[in-house]
Amino acid sequence: MIRVRPMMALDWPDVERILASGIAGGEATFETATPTWEAFDAGKVTDARLVAVDTDDRTVGWVAASRVSAREVYRGVIEHSVYVDPAHTGRGVGRALLDAFIDAAEAAGYWTIQSSVFPENDVSLRLHESAGFRVVGRRERIARSMLGAHAGRWRDTLLLERRSTRNGHDTP
Structure with a gap:
C-alpha cells in the first residue's frame, strides 16, 4: 500500500538517493549530481511537492515542480519531475504520485x-500519457x-504538457 503526502526536509536523504x-x-535527466537540500528547496514550488511512502513510511518516490518563468503571466505554468525508487517500479508508485501531484497543482x-x-x-x-499529458514538441539535440x-x-x-480542466479557462 502506497500513501502520498507532502514532502518535508526530513525526506531529503531518500529523495536524494532516488534522484541519484x-x-x-x-534515462531520467541531464543532471550529473544531486543538489543540496537548500538548492532543491529553493527551486521547487512548495504547494505541489510530494513523496510516496510504503507501509513502513519509507520514501519510494517523489514528485516536485519548478515555475517555468518568474514572469507573472506564466505564474500558472510549472515543470515537474517524478522519480520512483528502482526497487519499486511497476507497482503504481509513479501513477499515485502523478495523480496526487495533478490534484495538488490544480x-x-x-x-x-x-x-x-x-x-x-x-x-x-506511457505514465504521462495515461495521466492526460500530450507531446507538444520535440527539442532536437537540446543538450549533451x-x-x-x-x-x-x-x-x-519531448516536451509534454497537461492543461488543467479547472484553471486557466476564461468564461464569458
Whole structure:
C-alpha cells in the first residue's frame, strides 16, 4: 500500500538517493549530481511537492515542480519531475504520485504542467500519457548527456504538457 503526502526536509536523504539513482541510470535527466537540500528547496514550488511512502513510511518516490518563468503571466505554468525508487517500479508508485501531484497543482491554481522526457523513456511517456499529458514538441539535440550509455552524445527531449480542466479557462 502506497500513501502520498507532502514532502518535508526530513525526506531529503531518500529523495536524494532516488534522484541519484535516476541520474546514474542516464534515462531520467541531464543532471550529473544531486543538489543540496537548500538548492532543491529553493527551486521547487512548495504547494505541489510530494513523496510516496510504503507501509513502513519509507520514501519510494517523489514528485516536485519548478515555475517555468518568474514572469507573472506564466505564474500558472510549472515543470515537474517524478522519480520512483528502482526497487519499486511497476507497482503504481509513479501513477499515485502523478495523480496526487495533478490534484495538488490544480488546487494551487496552476493551469499548465510541463515535463521534458527523453524519447527513449517509454515508461515515463506511457505514465504521462495515461495521466492526460500530450507531446507538444520535440527539442532536437537540446543538450549533451554526460553520464550513462549516452555519455557524450547530443540528445532530444519531448516536451509534454497537461492543461488543467479547472484553471486557466476564461468564461464569458
